[in-house]
Amino acid sequence: MASELVSSQVVDSALRSALTQFEAAADRLGLDPGLRAVLRAPKRELIVNFPVEMDDGHIEVFTGYRVQHNLARGPAKGGIRYHPRVSLDEVRALAMWMTWKCAVVRLPYGGAKGGVVCDPKRLSQRELERLTRRYATEISPLIGPDSDIPAPDVNTGPQTMAWIMDTYSMHHGYSIPAVVTGKPLSIGGSEGRPEATGRGVTYCVREAARRLDIPLQGARVAIQGFGNVAEYAARLLHAQGARIIAVSDSRGGAFAPNGLNPADVARFKQETGSVVGAPHSRRISNAELLELECEVLVPAALESVITEENAPRVRARIVAEGANGPTTPEADRILHERGVLVVPDILCNAGGVTVSYFEWVQDRDAFFWTAEEIYSRLERVMVSAFADVWRMSEQHGVDLRLAALMLAVSRVAEATLTRGIYP
Numbered sequence: 001m002a003s004e005l006v007s008s009q010v011v012d013s014a015l016r017s018a019l020t021q022f023e024a025a026a027d028r029l030g031l032d033p034g035l036r037a038v039l040r041a042p043k044r045e046l047i048v049n050f051p052v053e054m055d056d057g058h059i060e061v062f063t064g065y066r067v068q069h070n071l072a073r074g075p076a077k078g079g080i081r082y083h084p085r086v087s088l089d090e091v092r093a094l095a096m097w098m099t100w101k102c103a104v105v106r107l108p109y110g111g112a113k114g115g116v117v118c119d120p121k122r123l124s125q126r127e128l129e130r131l132t133r134r135y136a137t138e139i140s141p142l143i144g145p146d147s148d149i150p151a152p153d154v155n156t157g158p159q160t161m162a163w164i165m166d167t168y169s170m171h172h173g174y175s176i177p178a179v180v181t182g183k184p185l186s187i188g189g190s191e192g193r194p195e196a197t198g199r200g201v202t203y204c205v206r207e208a209a210r211r212l213d214i215p216l217q218g219a220r221v222a223i224q225g226f227g228n229v230a231e232y233a234a235r236l237l238h239a240q241g242a243r244i245i246a247v248s249d250s251r252g253g254a255f256a257p258n259g260l261n262p263a264d265v266a267r268f269k270q271e272t273g274s275v276v277g278a279p280h281s282r283r284i285s286n287a288e289l290l291e292l293e294c295e296v297l298v299p300a301a302l303e304s305v306i307t308e309e310n311a312p313r314v315r316a317r318i319v320a321e322g323a324n325g326p327t328t329p330e331a332d333r334i335l336h337e338r339g340v341l342v343v344p345d346i347l348c349n350a351g352g353v354t355v356s357y358f359e360w361v362q363d364r365d366a367f368f369w370t371a372e373e374i375y376s377r378l379e380r381v382m383v384s385a386f387a388d389v390w391r392m393s394e395q396h397g398v399d400l401r402l403a404a405l406m407l408a409v410s411r412v413a414e415a416t417l418t419r420g421i422y423p
């Protein structure tokens, strides 16, 4: 899991990017000023300060957030992030992106996000469990299977979700698995959830490459990161014949012009703690990775890594955004002008929330699907969303980001207007 994912400068930049993107879509749609104000503002923001007893007996107070951006299309959905530099602004940006993401892939959800300001690397497993159970209790006025369903994000995973599910269930006196997604299989998790985001990225790369007449067989792919999203994207693209020429982590990157085997890199990282120095590779920096000559670049680690400074030097033909918010609005403009096709985050990494939705549906039905059913349903959702966004982009002569946002914002606007303004 990543620890250096967010710097405070990047945080401000995330909210700035989210708001700039929204305004561009609202302008293009000619959105009524009142409706624009409704869709721009987060609906609910909860700040919690709560004590946790540490292993040595002393007490520390932690700050956490849960932001529900918009609920017009259904209950709120979004991950929980543990990181020292989590802030309310960052959570607001991520919650807004969740609203649009769910709308792009037509899930019956609104958007939310949560976070706790902490450094998980410095906490023991028992401390993490107490922190998670107390945070879950503090945000329990908001969360629930019909109201707001958390999921993993940076530095949280299936075990975190298991603790939240158990805490919430203890409060109610019976098991309520549908309160979170991304759980272990043994307590109502779904087949295919761990690799869902990477799999969705792979479908988007395939669809984009097909439209640009780039054969996936032999295509050079550079991937920033080697966490959940990046590693599965690397494995699945490799399995389709693409050449994974670089991957990275916070310590740097591994570059091999003839291609890396992601399974070997994963083994090497497990043994050494990093991808740097993987067999038959040369060390490069993260900055160099982003500027490699390749067919496909997949930023799958950090926010705001492609900026107006380095965008003129990006040499990929397709940028497939595995991470949330990796490209700033200024960089977007430069890439568009240079003919680089950017598959935007709210489409490209929507495979994760889509399989989270499948998990929630299975939990509510208490009836579970096979991995094959999950994959084929995911593929159908992603391919159809990609086609919708592509069509919108052609109809309006805009890039895929603006097209995806216009599609999402118009769907949320329609739901808001159809429901009416209460009272």
Ligand code: NAD
Binding pocket: 001, 002, 003, 004, 005, 152, 153, 154, 155, 197, 224, 225, 226, 227, 228, 229, 230, 248, 249, 250, 251, 286, 300, 301, 302, 303, 322, 323, 324, 325, 349, 350, 352, 353
């Ligand atoms: P993760 O914690 O599993 O992995 C993050 C990766 O980034 C790690 O390989 C880490 O080494 C690398 N990293 C950290 N600092 C770096 C630096 N300075 N330079 C280069 N690499 C660095 O996280 P994840 O779940 O893979 O999430 C990655 C991104 O994808 C985030 O933006 C997240 O919000 C987004 N995302 C994740 C999911 C999901 O289902 N996990 C879904 C949608 C979007």
